[in-house]
Amino acid sequence: MSLNTIPSPCFVLEEEKLRRNLALIQDVSQRAEIDIILAFKGFSMWSAFPIVREYISGATASSLNEMLLCNEHMKTASHTYCVAYADQDFDQICEGSSHLTFNSLQQFERFKHKCAEQKVSVGLRINPEESDVETALYNPASPHSRLGITKDELSGGLPEGVEGLHVHVLCESTSYALEKVLKAVEEKFGHLLPKAQWLNLGGGHLMTRKGYDTDHLVQILRDFKTKHDLKIILEPGSAFAWETGFLKTTVLDVVSRNGVNTAIIDASFTCHMPDCLEMPYRPNLIEGSREVEGKKFLYRLGGVSCLAGDFLEEYGFDQELKIGDSITFLDMIHYTMVKTSTFNGVPHPSIGILTPGGTFKIVKEFGYEDFRNRLS
Numbered sequence: 457m458s459l460n461t462i463p464s465p466c467f468v469l470e471e472e473k474l475r476r477n478l479a480l481i482q483d484v485s486q487r488a489e490i491d492i493i494l495a496f497k498g499f500s501m502w503s504a505f506p507i508v509r510e511y512i513s514g515a516t517a518s519s520l521n522e523m524l525l526c527n528e529h530m531k532t533a534s535h536t537y538c539v540a541y542a543d544q545d546f547d548q549i550c551e552g553s554s555h556l557t558f559n560s561l562q563q564f565e566r567f568k569h570k571c572a573e574q575k576v577s578v579g580l581r582i583n584p585e586e587s588d589v590e591t592a593l594y595n596p597a598s599p600h601s602r603l604g605i606t607k608d609e610l611s612g613g614l615p616e617g618v619e620g621l622h623v624h625v626l627c628e629s630t631s632y633a634l635e636k637v638l639k640a641v642e643e644k645f646g647h648l649l650p651k652a653q654w655l656n657l658g659g660g661h662l663m664t665r666k667g668y669d670t671d672h673l674v675q676i677l678r679d680f681k682t683k684h685d686l687k688i689i690l691e692p693g694s695a696f697a698w699e700t701g702f703l704k705t706t707v708l709d710v711v712s713r714n715g716v717n718t719a720i721i722d723a724s725f726t727c728h729m730p731d732c733l734e735m736p737y738r739p740n741l742i743e744g745s746r747e748v749e750g751k752k753f754l755y756r757l758g759g760v761s762c763l764a765g766d767f768l769e770e771y772g773f774d775q776e777l778k779i780g781d782s783i784t785f786l787d788m789i790h791y792t793m794v795k796t797s798t799f800n801g802v803p804h805p806s807i808g809i810l811t812p813g814g815t816f817k818i819v820k821e822f823g824y825e826d827f828r829n830r831l832s
């Protein structure tokens with residue numbers, strides 16, 4: 457398949473790679489005898505949900521909108537966790553959810569009677585204050601975190617009406633980090649486990665990354681489940697869409713300023729690849745390299761927005777870049793599409809799927825109306 461047939465800019469999901477991840481996730485879920493559901497916040501490309509539904513049957517929503525997407529396109533009630541629920545959304549959220557997790561006891565008290573009326577299974581998000589995540593922006597267990605109830609608030613036991621517990625403290629982590637989290641849950645919240653029916657261990661389990669020890673994951677989950685007689689749920693996002701596609705862009709201009717060359721592309725880091733600025737994260741390219749050593753041509757990659765910092769430091773290339781050349785960013789499916797903005801009116805990349813047979817299908821193209829309709 458030649459990249460030339462794909463429009464630019466375009467997010468391209470490779471179906472074969474998605475299916476490979478889905479098969480691995482399904483296998484873990486069967487071997488560990490747990491439920492693994494998709495976290496929409498990491499991957500919401502609903503044109504691919506018919507494929508996803510061949511392997512798994514549920515999803516987790518973090519807002520009314522994601523809950524509605526789950527009902528419509530995963531064709532099931534969602535596991536819902538919102539950092540805080542708004543009064544005006546709550547009835548609808550209750551109707552479309554099978555499980556509903558609260559981030560504070562105050563919110564639980566406010567809405568518990570509605571959950572009881574709708575027969576939704578209620579959970580509380582707890583914070584075991586244990587995490588291997590080093591970047592503060594992505595660490596839910598950092599000191600004074602607003603995410604999850606700490607042990608001091610639950611010393612009196614599980615409140616009446618609560619059936620489950622929810623923990624999310626990992627990000628792109630290993631099964632060994634999860635093992636430490638499970639220990640911390642036992643130490644700090646062990647007194648709640650006998651009354652709980654389910655434990656949702658959130659996301660951050662990057663089981664589809666090369667080298668992840670899935671046998672160890674299966675073992676610790678089976679052990680924990682048996683020891684505490686609990687239904688276990690995992691809700692990863694990244695693991696589903698990890699290394700399943702790319703963002704194709706094109707060089708629009710090359711500028712040289714005080715000895716630094718910048719290739720300006722038809723996409724933007726702040727609009728379409730925000731993790732590249734937030735983490736900061738340097739994606740691999742098809743055409744060039746993150747390492748500049750030994751490379752003859754060096755270019756900063758510049759976004760097309762006017763944000764001064766919308767660029768990545770120099771990448772190395774074997775050839776001079778010319779206007780019209782492709783720059784293809786790898787592993788650009790998880791968390792990219794869901795986070796895009798139309799800042800500066802920069803056109804949203806098209807969305808397409810590369811089928812296992814090598815055929816490219818455009819799923820969506822964005823135009824002026826899409827930009828206009830989200831503003832007023």
Ligand SMILES: Cc1ncc(COP(=O)(O)O)c(C=O)c1O
Binds near residue numbers: 495626628692
């Ligand atoms: C509550 C919750 N569940 C699941 C996830 C998905 O995490 P990941 O995509 O790292 O697997 C997140 C990510 O922020 C989250 O906050």
